[in-house]
Structure formats: C-alpha cells, structure tokens
Amino acid sequence: MSPPAADVDLRGGELFAFLSSPQADTMNFLNEIALRFPDAVSFAAGRPHEGFFSVDLIRRYLDTYTEHLLREYDRDEGRVCQDLLQYGRTKGLIHDMVAKSLSVDEGIEVDPDSIVITVGAQEGLYLVLRALRRTAGDAVLAVQPGYVGLTGAAELVDMPVLPVRGGPRGVDLTDLGDTLRRARTDGLHPRALYLNTDFANPTGHSLSRAAREELLRAAEDSGILLIEDNPYGIFGPERENPPTLKALDRSRRVVYVGSFAKSGFPGARVGYVVADQRVDRDGRHESLADQLARIKSMLTVNTSPIGQAVIGGKLLENGFSMRAANKREIDVYQRNLRQLLDGLAAHFPAGSQPEVTWNSPDGGFFLLLNVPFEAGDDVLERSAREHGVLWTPIHHFYGDGRPRRQIRLSFSHLSPAEIDEGLRRLAGFVRS
Numbered sequence: 001m002s003p004p005a006a007d008v009d010l011r012g013g014e015l016f017a018f019l020s021s022p023q024a025d026t027m028n029f030l031n032e033i034a035l036r037f038p039d040a041v042s043f044a045a046g047r048p049h050e051g052f053f054s055v056d057l058i059r060r061y062l063d064t065y066t067e068h069l070l071r072e073y074d075r076d077e078g079r080v081c082q083d084l085l086q087y088g089r090t091k092g093l094i095h096d097m098v099a100k101s102l103s104v105d106e107g108i109e110v111d112p113d114s115i116v117i118t119v120g121a122q123e124g125l126y127l128v129l130r131a132l133r134r135t136a137g138d139a140v141l142a143v144q145p146g147y148v149g150l151t152g153a154a155e156l157v158d159m160p161v162l163p164v165r166g167g168p169r170g171v172d173l174t175d176l177g178d179t180l181r182r183a184r185t186d187g188l189h190p191r192a193l194y195l196n197t198d199f200a201n202p203t204g205h206s207l208s209r210a211a212r213e214e215l216l217r218a219a220e221d222s223g224i225l226l227i228e229d230n231p232y233g234i235f236g237p238e239r240e241n242p243p244t245l246k247a248l249d250r251s252r253r254v255v256y257v258g259s260f261a262k263s264g265f266p267g268a269r270v271g272y273v274v275a276d277q278r279v280d281r282d283g284r285h286e287s288l289a290d291q292l293a294r295i296k297s298m299l300t301v302n303t304s305p306i307g308q309a310v311i312g313g314k315l316l317e318n319g320f321s322m323r324a325a326n327k328r329e330i331d332v333y334q335r336n337l338r339q340l341l342d343g344l345a346a347h348f349p350a351g352s353q354p355e356v357t358w359n360s361p362d363g364g365f366f367l368l369l370n371v372p373f374e375a376g377d378d379v380l381e382r383s384a385r386e387h388g389v390l391w392t393p394i395h396h397f398y399g400d401g402r403p404r405r406q407i408r409l410s411f412s413h414l415s416p417a418e419i420d421e422g423l424r425r426l427a428g429f430v431r432s
Contacts, residue, residue, distance in 0.1 A: 061313025092117025199364020236363030376403030
C-alpha cells in the first residue's frame with residue numbers, strides 16, 4: 001500500500017510573487033552558509049565590531065535616559081514608566097535628540113517633527129517607498145550594485161526598481177538621465193533615486209562634493225526625490241568629509257534615512273527618516289513625515305521605546321555626537337581597512353598571476369575584489385567547504401542571480417588575526 005500523499009495547504013503560486021525572487025533568499029542563504037561552516041573566516045558579514053558591546057553598557061544608557069526623563073517630568077515616575085513601557089508616539093520619543101545629533105555630526109538642520117523614528121533603516125525605506133508608490137507606473141531608481149534591502153522593500157510595495165550605474169564617482173549622472181528618459185518613454189513615473197553617498201554598500205564608494213551638488217541639480221531639474229541612506233558616513237578618517245546631500249539640500253529634495261544599527265547597537269533596532277517635504281492634503285499643509293507616521297501606525301504601531309531609550313542614553317552621554325561615541329570603533333575600522341589593503345597587496349602583488357585587483361575606500365565596512373572567475377553561490381560554498389573562508393558574491397547586490405567576477409569583502413567585525421588568516425585562506429582559494 002502506497003504512503004499517503006503529503007498534505008499541501010498552500011501552493012507557492014498562490015502566495016506573494018516576491019517569495020520566489022532572488023532577493024527573498026539572499027539573507028537566508030548567506031546566514032545559512034555561515035551556520036554550516038562556523039569555523040570559516042567570514043569576510044561576508046557586514047556587522048559592526050562587537051568588542052565594545054556589553055550588557056552593563058545597555059543598563060547604563062537606559063539609566064541615563066531614564067534620569068533624563070525624570071528631570072523632564074519633575075520626577076514623575078508614572079509618566080516615565082508610561083513613556084518607556086506603554087505604546088508610544090508613532091513618530092518616536094527621541095526625535096529631538098536625533099535632530100541634535102544630525103546638527104552636531106552632519107550639519108543637517110531640521111525640525112524634529114519632520115523625523116520619524118523607525119524599526120531600523122529597513123522600515124524607513126519601506127515607509128518611504130510605500131508612501132511614494134501610488135500607481136502601477138510609479139518606479140524607484142537605485143544605484144547598482146546596491147543594498148539588497150532597498151530592492152526587497154520595493155518588491156514588497158510592488159514598485160519596479162530601475163538600475164542606474166554606479167562607478168567610482170558613486171553615480172553615473174549620464175546614465176541617470178538616460179534611465180529617466182527611457183522610463184518616461186515607457187510610461188513609467190520615476191519618483192526617487194536611492195543611493196548611499198558615503199562608503200556605499202557594497203562598493204565602498206563615496207561621492208565627491210562636486211558630484212553631490214551636480215546630483216542635487218539633476219534631481220531638481222528632473223523632478224525626482226533623492227533617498228540618501230547613510231549608515232556608514234561617520235566611519236571615515238579624521239578629516240572633513242563632503243557634506244551629506246541633506247546638508248546641501250535647499251529645496252527639500254532629499255529624504256534622509258539613518259540608522260543606529262552600526263553606530264549604536266543592531267539589537268536596539270532603531271533607525272529614522274528625515275522627511276521634511278511639504279504635503280498638501282485637502283488644503284491642510286503637512287509633512288511627508290506625517291504621512292509616513294500614518295503608514296507606520298498600521299505596520300509596527302511604534303518603535304520600541306526601550307530600544308529608543310538605549311540609543312537616547314548613548315546620545316546624551318556623548319554630547320549628541322555619534323562620531324564621538326564611536327571613536328574606538330572608528331579606530332578599529334580604520335586599522336582593519338589598512339590591514340586588509342596591505343594584506344591584499346602582499347598576497348596579490350601587481351603583475352602576479354592570477355590577476356586580482358581591488359578598490360581602496362578610505363572608510364566604511366566594505367571593499368570590492370575583482371577575481372578571475374565567475375563568483376556565484378556555488379563557488380562561495382566551495383570556498384567555505386574547501387578553504388574555510390566566506391565572502392559575498394556581488395550578484396546579491398544586483399538582484400538578478402547572475403554571477404560576476406567580483407566579490408564584496410567586509411572587514412568591520414574581524415580581529416587582526418582573523419584578517420591575516422582569512423587573507424591566507426582567500427589567496428589559496430583564488431589560486432585554486
């Protein structure tokens with residue numbers, strides 16, 4: 001007697017199409033392969049350095065913020081408990097502190113009420129795209145290769161993503177213009193361009209000041225918004241960086257997305273969006289932030305007040321400067337970057353075979369390695385199994401599953417010994 005057929009309650013074709021797309025499996029695949037090869041040195045994970053994490057620090061920041069509230073509320077513990085333990089304001093509790101931090105670190109001057117505190121930057125991206133996507137013709141442009149989370153968020157709101165070439169300047173403005181013209185000819189309505197301006201994921205590229213000003217003019221001329229996602233901007237050398245697009249923005253052309261995942265604690269899950277664009281709703285003048293809060297109220301209701309309190313405590317203790325708060329981390333990232341660049345030069349000297357080249361960012365978490373083979377997921381698995389080293393295939397940042405001769409290396413979370421050993425293993429793998 002044959003066994004009964006397995007019960008099937010739902011078929012894949014009956015579910016959201018995104019679940020069958022390459023983006024849906026990217027994070028799961030990379031996490032799964034890391035779990036399968038726990039002894040591999042990982043240049044794949046774009047995580048912050050964990051050497052300064054501590055539970056005691058979380059308690060201290062929470063106490064600092066609690067004491068701040070007690071002073072604000074004239075020692076009324078009931079109001080403090082309500083702020084920290086009840087459902088909170090949809091736009092967030094620490095919006096005023098984030099505004100101060102943006103002023104101190106980035107020279108961005110915004111009304112705190114134009115800030116929405118989100119569940120990480122990822123929710124912020126979703127909220128912005130959901131608000132902009134009104135009809136099937138609305139589209140978002142994105143510099144590629146680029147952050148897979150933007151592509152995934154766009155698919156979740158059924159918004160097509162139109163790729164724009166990146167390159168060493170950060171964005172190819174000629175290709176941007178050509179892409180806009182083609183899209184409009186095809187009946188699409190491009191709403192915004194998404195990009196990292198500083199030490200981009202995955203390329204490590206940054207835009208010069210001239211490129212930023214040119215991009216702002218292009219956005220104004222073409223009538224699109226710019227979604228500036230800047231999680232890595234503070235992680236550069238001690239010199240004056242070009243201003244953010246938002247700091248240069250004079251016509252509310254830029255929606256600024258930030259996160260405390262890298263500069264605070266990933267586990268706090270606190271991000272934010274600066275959305276000061278004016279919106280006319282039946283004669284009432286509101287901000288885009290107000291519209292994002294309406295969507296958020298039906299999505300996550302509010303961002304964890306306890307998570308916000310931890311970040312708020314860190315801001316209070318460091319004069320609202322995340323650059324100052326991350327001085328030790330910045331030193332580690334700069335040390336790791338120098339060590340990685342020196343190690344690559346030692347293992348793959350100019351003129352040697354096989355030829356391997358790379359770019360040289362001066363900050364952030366990532367760089368790109370050009371390799372003499374098609375680097376797909378199957379090749380990554382071989383690298384992990386036979387050589388004990390992990391990296392990220394670049395196709396995950398194009399979203400098309402097509403292997404290319406390029407990989408991303410992350411150096412943020414590794415120790416000096418791990419970088420040396422990882423490079424030794426990586427060189428052995430490449431030569432194999």
